[in-house]
Amino acid sequence: MRERWQQTLRSSRYLLLGLPTAMATTMALPLLAAAALSAGLGGLGLFPRALGVLRRWAEWHRRRAAALLGSQVSPRRMTSGKGIRAPWRQVLDDPETRRDVRWALRHVATGIPAGLATVASVGTVLFTALAAPLWWVFPADMPLRLLGVFPATGWGGALAMGAVQIAGFSALAFWAVPRLAVFHASRCLAALEPSPEDRLAERVGELTESRAGVLDAHGAELRRIERDLHDGTQARLVAIAMRLGVARESLADGSGDVAGLLREAHEGTEEAMTELREVIRTMYPPILADRGLPGALAALTAGSGVPAEIDLGDLGRLPAAVEAAAYFIVAESLTNAAKHSGATQVRVRITRDRGRLLTEVTDNGVGGVDESRGTGVGGMRRRVAALDGTMLVTSPAGGPTSVSVELPCES
Incomplete structure (x- = not known):
């Protein structure tokens, strides 16, 4: 029982402090919207600072909620982008910022009602304990009313009805306040925790x-x-x-x-x-180490048994495993075109787009590639799959044959 009353006191302190902070958050939300509007009008420095204040405000409440629930939370990082469009990128790209805004709305929606309910129950107990013995101070035309309707006109009635009112609202606080506090704290933590989809996206990023x-x-x-x-x-x-x-x-x-x-x-x-x-x-072909992927592919197409042209985009720096895979895919495709397709022309196109290396080899041969006949396509698929890439072979009867491969190449 003693532990239960201590929990009620902790919950009361939590909710009573949460009431003014929820009211302050209510007034802060229009200021945050004004800061966002100022960013759109050229005041780019104000909006990131407002987001930083919101993050610290949310983190303080997050620690309070975790302490009430007896759980541990790790601090969240505040990312700060660079450049003119950084504030808007932060809003659109940083999931933590969206969680902060979601918490602020939820804190207002739950903190004010829970805080008012705590004030009503606990405040009534304190007011009754102070006012019942002083019933005689109240004027005769406006007497102290206990239990909502009964006027206190004597010591017996004032003390009896005061005791009943204190007991009733104490029982209400004893039952409701801890539940309200746990509900508010859990909602606070839930708003600032990533959803299963966000966790999956973060895990994929890692x-x-x-x-x-x-x-x-x-x-x-x-x-x-x-x-x-x-x-x-x-x-x-x-x-x-x-x-x-x-x-x-x-x-x-x-x-x-x-x-x-x-x-x-x-x-x-x-x-x-x-x-x-x-x-x-x-x-790992030595020519890759000597000339890099562009030079190695140029030598490969120059020595092809079928006339081949190559179109290379800006590839940048690539992991060695990706370079080797791209080289072998082009080499195997050229070999297949010379041996099996009867092609007279092959076109090789390699570009890099948003962290992926795109390789496409197309010939004008007769098509009809059958992977079960040992054309080397199975080996290419295994090499691509080992790097978490994708491979698509299109080879209808009569041609043409196209081998398209995407390999992740972020470093």
Whole structure:
């Protein structure tokens, strides 16, 4: 019971303080609207400051609500855009700003009624406790009325009816005030917390950022492995093959067990070098490291078995994994056009648009691509899917064939 009364007192303090703050918020909303209007008329500095004040005001109430409910909340960041259009971008793009405005409206809608109800119940208890013993102070034509209708004309009636009124409104406060406080506090926190859709969008944004970091790290690791294999392992294999070749030539007689072993070792070393070159090329083509994606694609189309033209937009800096995927998609598409389509012309178009690399390869061949026949399209799909990209192959019978790929490339 004691704990319950303490909770009632805490809730009363919470709601009684929330009443004037809700009234202040009511007056602040027109000022915020005026600041927004001033931003549209050229007063760009006032609106961000008003949003900052609203954020701090909402955060103070958020901490009060969390303390009442016994929960923990982490502080929210205040983003500040740069540029002439930053205030409007902040309103349109920052979900926290919209939550602040939503909280302000909800605080006014719930804080004022809950605060007035608390004033009515608690205030009546305090007023009765003070006024009942002083019933005689009131003038005869305007006596103290208790329980709403009964005038206090004597000590017995004043004390009895005062006790009943105190007990009744105390019970009302005991039952209603904590519930009102919990309702208001939970509504306050709910207004400032992201919705499930907002949480999903924020999670997608976090995953996008982490994926960009993983792609950068993966690209750097690809370059390092390619460089180590090319400059280290491959060079050692070349040296071993040369020594084996010299040893074979130094034998006076090319027959015998030793000569046979040297010949097998020499041929095995050369095969290993060929396989290593293929691994390096399929992992991260050296031409990408030397010329970048535009130069590598230009060389690729220049050496194509089908006449090809290329249209490159402004690609900017790309993760190594994305560069490699785009290179292999174009290479495989050119190979398929030369081997299977009977095309006489191929057009390659690569652009970058809002964080995505768009690659399109179109030929004028006979079409009818069948992925089950090992045309390499399945391998391209797996490579694109590994980077969370999308791939669309359009190849009706009679042609043309078009391979369109979108790869995320934000870094």
